[in-house]
Amino acid sequence: MVTISNAHDGLIHDAVLDYYGKRLATCSSDKTIKIFQVEGDNYKLIDTLRGHEGPVWQVSWAHPKFGVILASCSYDGKVLIWKEEGDTWSNIAEHSVHQASVNSISWAPSEYGALLLCTSSDGKCSVVEFQADGSQKTIVWQAHAIGVNAGTWAPPQKENISERRIVTGGCDNLVKIWRFDAVQNTYVEEEALAGHTDWVRDVAWSPSLLSKYYIASASQDRTVIIWTKEVGEKKGAWKKQLLRHDKFPDVCWRASWSMSGNVLAISGGDNKVTLWKENLGGEWEEAGEVDQ
Amino acid sequence: MSVAPNGRDAVLAGRKGLFVIDLDDPFAAPRWLHHETSWEVADVQWSPHSSKPSWIVSTSNQKAMVWNLARPSHDAIEHVLHSHTRAITDINFHPNHPELLATCSVDSFVLCWDLRTPKAPIHQWADWRAASSQVKWNFRDPHILASAHDSYILIWDSRKGAMPLKRIKAHQARINGIDWSREHRHELISCSNDMSVKFWSYDVSCETPSFTIQTDFPVARARHVPFGDRICGIMPLRGGNNSVYMVKYGGKEGVSQLDPSYVFKGHTEPVKDFVWRSRHHKGTRVDDREFQLVTWSADCDLRLWPVGEDIYDDFNYVKDQRQLRPDESFVDYDYKSYRPEPVTSYEDSVIIRKRRAYYTTSYNQQTDQFNHLNWISGIRMGQSAFQNDEILLDNTQPMNLGEEVSNVGHKFPKLRFERISVSTGNMLISLNGPWSDNKDELIFIRVEINFPKGYPSKDGMPKFSIEQTHDLIDPKRQELLKNLKEIAEKYCEARKFCLEPCMRFLLGEKVNMEVEEEEDAYEFEERTDENEFVGSINSVSADSASVVSATSSVSSDLLTEKAFDSTPVPKGCGAIWTPSGHLVCFFNPKEEKKETIKFGQQGFSLMRMEDARKREVDSDESDDSDESSSSSLANDLDILQYDRMYRTRVPEGMRDSAMAGGRPYGNNDNSQSLPTEKSQTTANSRGKHNRNIVKIYDFTGLIPAKMDLAFGYRVLGDTPGNLALQNALVAENLGYSTIADCWRLLSILLVKEVNEKDSDVSELITRLSIPTHFFWGSHPFGGLWLARELMRYYEIIGDVQMLAMLSCMMYERPITRPRTPVSTSYTVPASNAVSRTTSFMAPHPHFHSAVSFSYRPSAAPERSVSTISSLSEDVSFRSNSPSIDPSMSHYKTHRRGIKQVQQQETSVPHSPSSVSSSIPSNVFSHSFDKFMNNSRPKLEESRSSGSLPQVKVQILNKESLDLFEDVQMVKMEGLMDKQKLDMYRTEYASLLFFWGLPVSRVKVLKFNYNGGTVGRSEYREHEGEIGWEGDGRDVKLRKCHFCLLRVTKRITACVNCNHIMHAECAMEWWEREGMKECPSGCGCHCLDHGTYERTLEEASEESDM
Secondary structure, X not given: XXXXXXXXXOOEEEEEEOOOOOEEEEEEOOOEEEEEEEEOOEEEEEEEEEOOOOOEEEEEEOOHHHOOEEEEEEOOOOEEXXXXXXXXXXXXXXXXXXXXXXXEEXXXXXXXXXXXXXXEOOOEEEXXXXXXXXXXXXXXXXXXXXXXXXXXEOOOOOOOXXXXXXXXXXXXXXXXXXXXXXXXXXXXEEEEEEOOOOOEEEEEEOOOOOOEEEEEEEEOOOOEEEEEEXXXXXXXXXXXXXXXXXXXXXXXXXXXXXXXXXXXXXXXXXXXXXXXXXXXXXXXXXXXXXXX | OEEOOOOOEEEEEEOOEEEEEEOOOOOOOOEEEEOOOOOOOOOEEEOOOOOOOOXXXXXXXXXXXXXXXXXXXXXXXXXXXXXXXXXXXXXXXXXXXXXXXEEEEOOOEEEEEXXXXXXXXXXXXXXXXXXXXXXXXXXXXXXXXXXXXXXXXEEEEOOOOOOXXXXXXXXXXXXXXXXXXXOOOOEEEEEEOOOEEEEEEOOOOOOOOOEEEEOOOOEEEEEEOOOOOOEEEEEEOOOHHHOEEEEEOOOOOEEEEOOOOEEEOOOOOOEEEEEEEEEOOOOOOEOOOEEEEEEEEOOOEEEEEEOOHHHHHHOOOOOOOOEOOOOOOOOOOOOOOOOOOOOOOOOOOEEEXXXXXXXXXXXXXXXXXXXXXXXXXXXXXOOOHHHHHHXXXXXXXXXXXXXXXXXXXXXXXXXXXXXXXXXXXXXXXXXXXXXXXXXXXXXXXXXXXXXXXXXXXXXXXXXXXXOOOOOOOHHHHHHHHHHHXXXXXXXXXXXXXXXXXXXXXXXXXXXXXXXXXXXXXXXHHHHHHHHHHHHHHOOOOHHHHOOOOOOOHHHHHXXXXXXXXXXXXXXXXXXXXXXXXXXXXXXXXXXXXXXXXXXXXXXXXXXXXXXXXXXXOOOOOOHHHHHHHOOHHXXXXXXXXXXXXXXXXXXXXXXXXXXXXXXXXXXXXXXXXXXXXXXOOHHHHHHOOOOOEEEEEEOHHHOOOOHHHHHHOOOOOOOHHHHHXXXXXXXXXXXXXXXXXXXXXXXXXXXXXXXXXXXXXXXXXXXXXXXXXXXXXXXXXXXXXXXXXXXXHXXXXXXXXXXXXXXXXXXXXXXXXXXXXXXXXXXXOHHHHHHHHHOOOOOOHHXXXXXXXXXXXXXXXXXXXXXXXXXXXXXXXXXHHHHHHHHHHHHHHHHHHHHHHHHHHHOOOOOOOHHHHHOOOHHHHHHXXXXXXXXXXXXXXXXXXXXXXXXXXXXXXXXXXXXXXXXOOOOHHHHOOHHHHHHXXXXXXXXXXXXXXXXXXXXXXXXXXXXXXXXXXXXXXXXXXXXXXXXXXXHHHOEOOOOOOEOOOEEEEEOOOOOXXXXXXXXXXXXXXXXXXXXXXXXXXHHHHOEEEEEHHHXXXXXXX
């Protein structure tokens, strides 16, 4: 097991392995991003990326077909794109349409191209398209009143690849689903799911397309809700289910689905990570726990 | 805690010294009289005499310090009374004689001091046996005083010396408090740890009290209420809802339970002391006193409770009615604060909330200055503590000017507040702003701001004035003022506080001039209403206040931020899955939380905040060690005051949350260390000291798709039945028994050849004229139903791997597909052909690998071969092959196919033929015809030669030709949505890619490409889905075989098979992955043939030519 202690001078806000599981990117309040080479139980710091002027909230690796590319978002309202060429990392693009802290970033499924979803405390979401010629196309829209805390893409639908969807969670305690409208060239609200009583801190759309769509939303009200919908069903058919019937012991920070959507990892304010699996009866069961 | 007789000031004493607070102007920084001591202050008393209004006595272990507030703070100690040998526990001023006071101590002595001769006490009395906890002068008789020693009350006469006047065995346990009646000279109240309050008239009886109240908590204090008749206030030592109870005891006798007529409830921790504050008109002849209760609690709140008319009524006290007796008069005190600042406002209900915050580290650096800002941020007006917490949670606006100032102060550490006077609304701020001509240079600016009463509102706009300096040229100054005014106007019109935007502007930041969200303003309006309302409620709403807010430290962190912007609190920990089934977790251990608990544990100290401050340096030191290190006297104190058991029993969680709830700004003192001045999140500052951990856990066990299985699985190269068996073995070897069983079942399902030798069966088949394809899969007990169930099961489990594998195994290739798995384009040397045909058991490896990726010189091919060989009994290729070989050299592969056909025709007519059923391809039939023409005579010839009567030609390398997949198996088409199956395969393929198995990925993906359009490539033998030449103009085809994306720029193409890749992908494939074969799956060894690299334009030009 790889354990990296005190990598940063500040709080760590995100740690993500790349597509091949070889590199780990971490980001922190100390305004830096660090890239580690991870091999077996060993790790090696490769580079420290500086450029943000505030705490860096999240990092995200792009699909390797675009190259070794990392995006990062920060309290300073900027999103920076980093690229490794040769052995050096450099900042190749900047996306700064937001007026407040950018809280989350998420690369679209690679089928759509190099699209990055950013959500910000100014209440807006933006999708930037990084085009081959180096230019950017941006779509910005108002999403949640007080701020948008998280957003991710739905997995691509094979039969209808143009139907792009996004799920966001915000300070208005709502989870919203957006669909790309090619005619208006913007994202239109398809669904607003109410159920939380405090800020929604993370949303995760299960990558699995097996028989249902699954969205997990983690909130500061100490609950996690699993929203499900049968594939192909009409609008408004989202069902909600509490992951855990009683409340979590503390606020819930993050939700993450495993590769095929089998296991959901929830991390909370009590510094514990719990793993959840759906059993054959459709109930969610705890499948493990990780303590710091 | 003690309140000045004029009711204006309160004094709090602690290990750092004395704090004098002006209760009428709580925003003003308290006056701090330094007196560093390692001992808890047991008592502090303000002189009740108008002749000495500035005198305060406090204890410092065995000494009593007499302070004179009229003197400068650094030299305020008037006398030190030192005669006790152990810690002093109580001080009492003589009610009539301003120079006299009594002290009592753990050494069991009670001393009486005359402040004119402070060197030695003028009287001393001792119990000798038990430590003394209380001493009180009688209000009516100047010579009488009472002291409490353990469970006894002794009454002394100052004229009588060593023997007590009376000795009352008052309680079962230690007495915590005694109090004389103000009206009746023989009456006193005592309260004790035995959970009772007793009322004595010692002239009547010293054995039995006149009245006893039983409580359910140990009582710390029971005192007379200064108004009304025979009413006492009872303060629990612990429990009792942290409230103060008012009880009428007039005319009651015997024993009764606590029946309070009024309860002051609101503190979250036990109340440490309560006193009454009163005011009356000067020289009045009627009793027009007004009262307020002041309480000081372990939750570090100092609260002022207004006394409503209902209470007065209830207690039979009518203001302005009772004429004073001629002999009676109220002492007129000079209404003056000893916290030297002018007074203008009077607040009805004030809570001074002190935070431990300002006793943390950063504060230490400036020990001789009181951090005014922090003080201000600790003050809340007009709400009870509970409402306070809740309101603040959804508060995006400061509640009042004081809060606003503290917000701004914490947000901009670079601002210097030179003067803050919240009550007058005046402040002086200096800062460095970019307003010089030279843009880069910051110049010094000093701004004075006057906030009018109605601020913030349209009429209540603050006035700014900027000091003229040398650097700041006048036009610039005017411009600044104009801008400030504009900003202030904008915000004030929306009833929003404008200090922050103004300061932002002055610091050179951008100011958002759009005052957003109407609702916000509305919300605020609501809140102000609430404020007015709350002021009157807060004493009454005891019940509503009991809602203990469940907010944890997090939410309190949160509210700090919300006041600034809606950036959420950083996530303390997180876990992110990787594709490989590992979990990356990061933690930021909350050391801060521990600290908080530390503070909580110090509940024993009378003034916890002082204590906490003392300990900030060595916060790691445990409670116990700390205590033992302090002197025995401190221990004495401890024993006297509180039960140690109790402290440790208090649930820490409760304390914790109470603490945290009260300190939204808890960590902001560290703001200097913040990464940016903007990022003012509490957690940031916290992080400085904390370790953080990133860990990668292996949770592959939880994920149904197994990487190790993927390494072993096969999807191509044999009959599905055999493949299934093979996969079963793989699963079994790796210990996945369920999966192995599933594969076994499947292998049975997929068996396609019923033993043909059984003549009955074949007869049956002919008789029933059912198709020659006979599968168990069609059996009602097997087949469709089981297959469907299997798929359903794995769908529920979400095992993509199994789903994809099953879908591959049960794949049915559409018949329309003109698949021609032949390869003749490159010539195989004749020797190869010979060796191939001659060595039956060892198929030529070269040929093998040329056709299929999946060639493994392991068990599978051999098995398939051997089963086949059992069918053909007497084969003699050796003699046969030379004769055939020359004539068939062009048709090497065709021959094989044809021969099987022949074989089927001749020897096993009922055997389902893999080739004939599925390849109606014109290509094939064409070559078939040719072949028939050419080879049949030869064969017949060789047969007729007689040396070998029967020739059976077996197909070799069947597995490498993927011929089996073309056979109909279980009809998956009907079972499942094809798109779904494709999806499973795609998903599994991407998993395989993550796992570093690109070859397996391609194999699985092969099933997703059926028939459809076929490129009209002249290189028919490949007919890759995506070829370069032939249909070169068709954009669709220009896809890289590696990443399946369109090729736009540089490409690499194989001269042999013409499959293309991105130049980059090619590098990846050939070099980094070290692959030998073409990524398209055609089996070409492109590197052996050479590849070329060029741009798309070049390439298309070439193909045009």
